[in-house]
Amino acid sequence: MRITERLIFVFTAPIKLRNVLSKAAITAILIVFATGMVLSAPLPVLRMATTTSTDNTGLLDYLATFVTEQLEIDLQWVSVGSGAAIKHGENGDVDIILTHDPAAEDNFEKSGAGVYRKYVMYNDYIIIGPKDDPAGIKGLATAEAFKKIANSGSVFASRADKSGTHSAELAQWAHAGIQIPDKEQWYLATGQGMLQTINIASERKGYTLTDRGTYISYESKGSPELVILVEGDESLYNQYSIMTVNPAKHPGTNHELAKKFTDWLISPETQDLIAKFKVQDKQLFFPNAEEKNKD
Numbered sequence: 601m602r603i604t605e606r607l608i609f610v611f612t613a614p615i616k617l618r619n620v621l622s623k624a625a626i627t628a629i630l631i632v633f634a635t636g637m638v639l640s641a642p643l644p645v646l647r648m649a650t651t652t653s654t655d656n657t658g659l660l661d662y663l664a665t666f667v668t669e670q671l672e673i674d675l676q677w678v679s680v681g682s683g684a685a686i687k688h689g690e691n692g693d694v695d696i697i698l699t700h701d702p703a704a705e706d707n708f709e710k711s712g713a714g715v716y717r718k719y720v721m722y723n724d725y726i727i728i729g730p731k732d733d734p735a736g737i738k739g740l741a742t743a744e745a746f747k748k749i750a751n752s753g754s755v756f757a758s759r760a761d762k763s764g765t766h767s768a769e770l771a772q773w774a775h776a777g778i779q780i781p782d783k784e785q786w787y788l789a790t791g792q793g794m795l796q797t798i799n800i801a802s803e804r805k806g807y808t809l810t811d812r813g814t815y816i817s818y819e820s821k822g823s824p825e826l827v828i829l830v831e832g833d834e835s836l837y838n839q840y841s842i843m844t845v846n847p848a849k850h851p852g853t854n855h856e857l858a859k860k861f862t863d864w865l866i867s868p869e870t871q872d873l874i875a876k877f878k879v880q881d882k883q884l885f886f887p888n889a890e891e892k893n894k895d
Contacts, residue, residue: 643674646857649688650698651764652793654840655679657813657884662877663870671864673857681763681793689714689843692850696858700811700840701764714843716859718866719892721874721885722839725768727830728798728815729754729807737807742833746776753786755806759797760789768838769809775835802826811838813884820880839892840885842866866893 654660660677667675678688682701689697690713697714699705708714727737727745735754737745749756750773758781759766773780781787788804790797794814801808802825810818812831818824842862847855864870871887878884 643672644857645674645676646861647694648677648696648698649685649694650677650679651682651685651700652679653811653814654698656795657817659877659885666873671860673861681761683762689845692845692853694845695853696842696844698842699764700838701767702839705841705843713846713849715846716862717841717843718862720840720842720865720889721887722837723812723885724838725809725836726812726815726828727807727809728826729829730805731827733829738829740830742772742830742835743776745830746772746778749807750778755786755788755804757788757790757797757801757806757808760791765794765809765811816879816882816884
């Protein structure tokens with residue numbers, strides 16, 4: 601959110617203004633002097649719905665300063681799961697969405713609700729859990745790790761919120777040949793964002809699937825109870841995309857401003873900014889707009 605700037609006027613005219621200034625001008629000067637401020641013109645607002653990982657990691661706060669300076673746009677966002685972000689787009693609540701759920705994004709685009717879809721960046725998912733690893737999953741392939749968690753009845757915290765991470769988790773259960781857990785005692789459906797779910801898993805000494813960026817943010821707070829146990833599978837790839845809400849369906853949205861922001865986000869200069877964003881000297885997101893948007 602942009603705080604309205606104010607200009608402070610210093611009154612330097614002689615005390616005896618005589619007839620040099622009109623009474624109206626004098627009155628105006630005195631009003632400015634009395635209030636000590638004048639409001640600047642507001643910047644145009646771009647409304648965005650985005651996944652929690654871009655917010656929890658600090659990426660959006662980092663980029664927002666550049667958006668204001670370079671585009672003169674007031675970027676405002678709501679941070680929710682990708683499913684909820686897409687729903688905001690379907691309802692026309694926002695101008696643009698930034699998400700990481702390719703299948704849901706495909707449906708959003710095919711329905712005609714979203715247009716001008718562009719790939720932005722990627723990172724990966726990881727399975728984290730207690731240091732003593734009661735299910736014994738460290739170093740296993742992802743499918744095998746999910747099998748061992750289920751078979752051992754070890755606590756697993758799920759976001760259960762139709763987010764991109766939740767969709768990725770459901771795909772992993774299916775890939776492991778395991779019926780998606782529902783009312784099992786060891787399966788915790790948090791209905792919360794990623795950081796909250798990690799904290800719940802930590803309290804219960806359980807496992808969870810998270811994007812690496814959010815984990816690094818969690819890790820940076822010091823002495824993490826949960827550590828990375830499984831990583832590196834191709835199935836853990838995590839792509840982020842941006843899409844504008846179709847103005848034909850929602851005329852009240854600002855398509856031109858959304859398109860301007862999209863072009864800026866996938867430009868080489870901004871992609872370099874994303875690559876330079878780090879926490880604890882660790883890169884959280886890897887830009888791939890040039891590679892993925894060739895067609």
